[in-house]
Amino acid sequence: MxxxxxxxxxxxxxxxxxxxxxxxxxxxxxxxxxxxxxxxxxxxxxxxxxxxxxxxxxxxxxxxxxxxxxxxxxxxxxxxxxxxxxxxxxxxxxxxxxxxxxxxxxxxxxxHPMCEINKLTKEATTLKRTAYDTDNEEHEMMLLSLWNSLKPDRELEDRISDDWGDIGFQGMDPATDFRGMGILGLQNLHYLAKYKKTGAQLLLASNHPNYGFSLAITSINLTAVLMQMLESGLLRNHFYYKCCHGGSRCLTIKDLHEAYCSILSDFVKFYQDRKPATIMEFNSHKAAYTELLKEKLLSNSPVLEAVE
Structure with a gap:
């Protein structure tokens, strides 16, 4: 009553x-x-x-x-x-x-959405902690596939080569650059290069005469930002929105790769729009972008835009 x-x-x-x-x-x-x-x-x-x-x-x-x-x-x-x-x-x-x-x-x-994000976070953390292994055939094949996807018209001279610098690695052996983000850093960049038209566009943008950047190293840096957002809980808002507003009921590592592609593409536009005087300003611009990304993920529209 x-x-x-x-x-x-x-x-x-x-x-x-x-x-x-x-x-x-x-x-x-x-x-x-x-x-x-x-x-x-x-x-x-x-x-x-x-x-x-x-x-x-x-x-x-x-x-x-x-x-x-x-x-x-x-x-x-x-x-x-x-x-x-x-x-x-x-x-x-x-x-x-x-x-x-x-x-x-x-x-x-x-x-269900909460448990899906928890599973994805654990999988991503495991990949981040999995070191690149030059004796692992799967790792080596993915690395070579990365080269072929970004440089389809040019054969890699050797596994250990200065050629890797052309797609933004620091030294002759790119395996050393994945130490911070483990195999996740390679998987992200490989996904971008193989499945997204944006990969070729970003490689072209990285060679800008005034506002260029090292694509591979920038990619690994943005994988670190991605994991920072995921582990802090902020990226959960993006995935909740996907799960609860007509998106996929289940989440896979592909969903994380898609988020990475969006963040990397958005950062490159942000970075070049700010017209950095030198590459030495990279970290300050990355920090500024990270703050903007946090604001977006805390907003009522936290979905990261998909890229082609």
Whole structure:
């Protein structure tokens, strides 16, 4: 009979929490969450699940988990299985499934995107930590394929060669340049060169007489920016948007390569538009671009534009 009144009061309390949060501090927010729970019998994460959609919903759920008193929920990025994550939440919050069957029915759609991003992050981190191995035939074949994709009309003189400098590596053996980003640095650049027209365009842009840059080294630098955004959580917004707004339900390493292509292409345009006096200004421009990228990923339109 009084269900509508309880929902109204709890809704007003949630609105009050959001309004006061920036000035009242964490303790006041937790008190209002506790009061809402006592009145309604539902936890904040249950109410978010039913009241919000898309990117806004995922951002609020992450904030709720990060601020949880339960360590296993604070570590939600370790979960790659929806059943395990939802079980941890249900157990920690002591949610009785029979009292909120609608929440239980929404579990898969609510937490699937989160687990997909967690899996992608773990895969990318593994690739980053996997060193380039000159004895690994797959690594060597990918490196040669990179050359053939960027220089289709010119045969590589030798595996160890000054030729590598023509596509932006620092020395005669490009394997040494992948130390920071591991095999992920090679996979990103190889994907760009083999599958994107933009690869050839960026190589041409790298030879600009006044605002040129080393394509391979710049690529590895932007792979580092990509991983910084992924590991800090900012890139999650881009992937949440893709998962929740008509994009693919599942994420693969290809999705990360696509994000890398977008970031590298965008950075090159940013860099050359700023007309650097010398290549020595590269790091300062990269830092400025990184800040702009952070702002975009924190905005309500965090999707990185696809490149051809």
């Amino acid at each position: 009084f269900g509508w009144l309880i929902r109204l009061i709890v809704s007003l309390l949630d609105m009050l929490r959001e309004t006061l949060a920036p000035v009242s501090g964490e303790s006041a927010g937790k008190f209002l969450d506790w009061l809402s729970w006592r009145i309604s019998g539902t936890h904040k994460i249950q109410r978010i699940s039913s009241s919000y959609k898309g990117l806004d919903k995922m951002r609020r759920i992450e904030e709720c988990l990060v601020n949880s008193n339960h360590q296993e929920l604070q570590n939600f990025r370790n979960y790659t299985n929806v059943s395990e994550l939802s079980a941890a939440i249900i157990n920690a919050k002591e949610i009785v499934p029979s009292k909120d069957p609608e929440f239980i029915a929404r579990i898969d759609t609510t937490f």
